[in-house]
Amino acid sequence: MKKIIFLFMLLSLLSFSKEYNIGDEITIKISGDITKNEIETAFKDYKVNNIKKDKNFYIVNFTSYKVGKNEVVIGNKKLSIDIVSTINDSENEIYQELANPNNRYIEKDYPHMFILSGIAGLLAFLAGVLMIIVDRAKxxxxxxxxxxxxxxxxxxxxxxxxxxxxxxxxxxxxxxxxxxxxxxxxxxxxxxxxxxxxxxxxxxxxxxxxxxxxxxxxxxxxxxxxxxxxxxxxx
Structure with a gap:
């Protein structure tokens, strides 16, 4: 899901309280007296997907995987973004039935090689018996x-x-x-x-x-x- 925020450097302070899901791609537009290096420094703790210059402003695409309030400081401006988890409280106990040992599957170490060797040995024995029978018949x-x-x-x-x-x-x-x-x-x-x-x-x-x-x-x-x-x- 793509979220777009417009951040104008003309304001002395800009604060957002809107919530975004973890992993959302967020896009902001920054105008004013700022360089690309300053933007990269401001977003060093985030996953920046792209920084693009478009006329008189920069378009920044980034993603945050940190749940809670995320703050980006650009010069004397601050951007606050709340990131929430996509898992709700009811889903926290999605595997609660596995707490019961009767509901668990335990993989056993079956003697596969022993069984295969036994089958191969039996087939070899039967083949030998068959060859003896054929030879005797001739x-x-x-x-x-x-x-x-x-x-x-x-x-x-x-x-x-x-x-x-x-x-x-x-x-x-x-x-x-x-x-x-x-x-x-x-x-x-x-x-x-x-x-x-x-x-x-x-x-x-x-x-x-x-x-x-x-x-x-x-x-x-x-x-x-x-x-x-x-x-x-x-x-």
Whole structure:
């Protein structure tokens, strides 16, 4: 808010009693035999925003943040200005409800870093478990064990040979599924003869035979191949 006061140096004494709010910009016009330096000295205790010369007078813009009676002495002239606060008595107790501890908010030092570290650790653990599950799902030995366990008396003639050849191809990069039975360590002649025997049984008109014996022999071959492959990998 801008307040304007006219101060004429022609008077020997000028006194104002009008009230202004703290922080108001007050403008006065001063005429007479006076210099800018005298004006700056008179207003040294105030925030002077601007002093401008206009024809035969000075225009002074200033602000006071001191509550109460403010006096400006210019030569033998005195300017009195009353500055009042913009806060009334009723607003002095604006936070009185905070005196009640129940109405206060107390910021607690929660263990944020501990919680975040725990979440990160849990996610890392779950990721590790998932990787193990995925690796096991791709493991030829796990696949063989799962499928061989489902073989029964009706499908063993085709499935035992299929699962055994699948395991060999998955671990040795051979083509037993395509009928290329070649010797490749640790596959032996006996292993190939067993597979050929299964092929014969599969296409033979004689459907007799104890499938459990063939199933157990296929499992023994896989266990031996797996063990020898692990030993070769350590060398």
């Amino acid at each position: 493991d030829p030995y796990i696949i063989f064990k799962k499928r061989i366990s489902k073989i029964n008396d009706t499908n063993w003639r085709e499935q035992i040979s299929l699962e055994l050849r699948t395991f060999i191809d998955s671990t040795l990069e051979t083509n037993f599924l395509g009928g290329e039975y070649i010797l490749k360590n640790p596959v032996t002649e006996e292993d190939i003869n067993f597979i050929k025997k299964l092929d014969y049984i599969k296409f033979s008109s004689n459907k007799d035979g104890n499938y459990l014996e063939y199933k157990d022999q296929a499992i023994e071959i896989v266990e031996r191949l797996r063990k020898e492959l692990k030993n070769n990998a350590k060398l």
